[in-house]
Amino acid sequence: MQKKLKILTFSLLLIPAFVFSEEKDKSKDNSPPTPSEHVTTAAPFTITVELDGFFSPTKEHQISLTPEAWPDMTIVKAMEHGQKVNKGDKLVTLETKKLEEAIEQAEKAAPAASLAHEILESELGSLEKSTPMLIENTKRSKSVADEQWEYYNKIGHGEAKRATELSLHFAQQSYDYSKEEYEQLLKMYEADDLTEETEEIILKRAKNSFERASESLRLSKMRIDRELKITLPEQLAANKSLHEMAQITHADAMINLPRALQQKQFALKKARLDRTKASEKLDQMKQDLKKIGGVTAPVNGTLFYGICKAGKWITSAAIAKKLIPGGKLAPHEVFITVVESGPLELIATVPEGKLANLNEGIDATIVPISNPSLKLNAKIEKVNRTPGAFSLTSSIQNDTPNILPGMAAKLKVVAANYEKAITVPNNLIEDESVWVMVNEEKINKKIKTGPSNGKVTVILEGLGEGEKVVSK
Secondary structure (H helix, E strand, C coil), X not given: CHHHHHHHHHHHHHCCCEEECHHHHHHCCCCCCCCCEEECCEEEEEEEEEEEEEEEECXXXXXXXXXXXXXXXXXXXXXXXXXXXCCCCECEEXXXXXXXXXXXXXXXXXXXXXXXXXXXXXXXXXXXXXXXXXXXXXXXXXXXXXXXXXXXXXXXXXXXXXXXXXXHHHHHXXXXXXXXXXXXXXXXXXXXXXCHHHHHHHHHHHHHHHHHHHXXXXXXXXXXXXXXXXXXXXXXXXXXXXXXXXXXXXXXXXHHHHHHHHXXXXXXXXXXXXXXXXXXXXXXXXXXXXHHHCCECCCCEEXXXXXXXXXXXXXXXXXXXXXXXXXXXXXXXCCEEEECCCCEEEEEECCHHHHHHCCCCCEEEEEECCCCCCCEEEEEEEEXXXXXXXXXXXXXXXXXXXXXXXXXXXXXXXXXXXXXXXXXXXXXXXXXXXXXXXXXXXXXXXXXXXXXXXXXXXXXXXXXCCCEEECC
């Protein structure tokens, strides 16, 4: 009888009653048990997971500004973080004086820009008509210059030189005639019997004529020598230079006249683009003024600074520094979130080791840190198993008075609860099978496993009570 009592006591000592919780895990060694054998028995088995989480809104409206042309958004005043608002309430007041002045300047500049554009259009129209004519005139001028140079080079210069030389010849002839006449008169008057007075008059006239012819010949020689040595060569060089300049002018005109026309066309295109951009910018600034001047609440609710992510107001501290007089907002930055009154949800971070025991649809209990006596019924709606972002989202079945997004809470999930369950140490399970000792012989049995607390696993199928599971 005593021997049977000892065996019964030993068996009772082997009956496991597992209750897994986060608090117990912290006080126990987490190293897995390594028994070499285990006798199965049915006993209560519970897995409780406790997580830290934050209340998060289910209906929120994020407020940001996306100005198109005016990035300067300076705060004049803003509502307080956590303040109740009604639809249409002005959430922030922004400085708009500079924007209004820029709009006024743009409106005043628009007529001048339009007039300048019209002038460009008129100039281009005239240039499009005159350029072909100028090109033809340039060609014609070149043709005339070519003809003039060819004539002067082949004929004109030679004729000018010949005329100069002939003028010397004619001056020489005039001198010779005057000299001969004078000398003949001297001889004649010496032989005749004319009065002395008549003789003197005729001889004096002949002498004067001879002297004039002599001086004219001297001057002609000087002039003709200069013309032959200086004037005519200079005229030849000048005509050659004029011809060369005409060639250059023609070449430049043939290049620059079309370019000037093209440049004017480009200038008109740019003016059109600038006018379009200026008009668009003016419209954008007017739209920006409406945006900046009318930041109002889209719904009734509570105003919070920044953006809420996973139940945490991750940017509220940084935004609070901007929502002061003189602070500046950045484009596309969510600076206010208006949360509608209504149900909240809880978002909790999940350690990787606890993911296996959490699934959608499991009931849970939430205890707010701000009110430990309040217990809220919840249900797991989503489990995020993305590496680096393990978390869960749970809906809340009760009303949540005095609970606001961003408040902390404890989430308790009963992941498994069996009144009677057969469990086996994890180290004795391999590939959904275990080794069982039957009549002193090891037999491999296929099993179907259930939840595990990290040390033992529930066996759903394949083992009964009283079986001896051993290591391989």
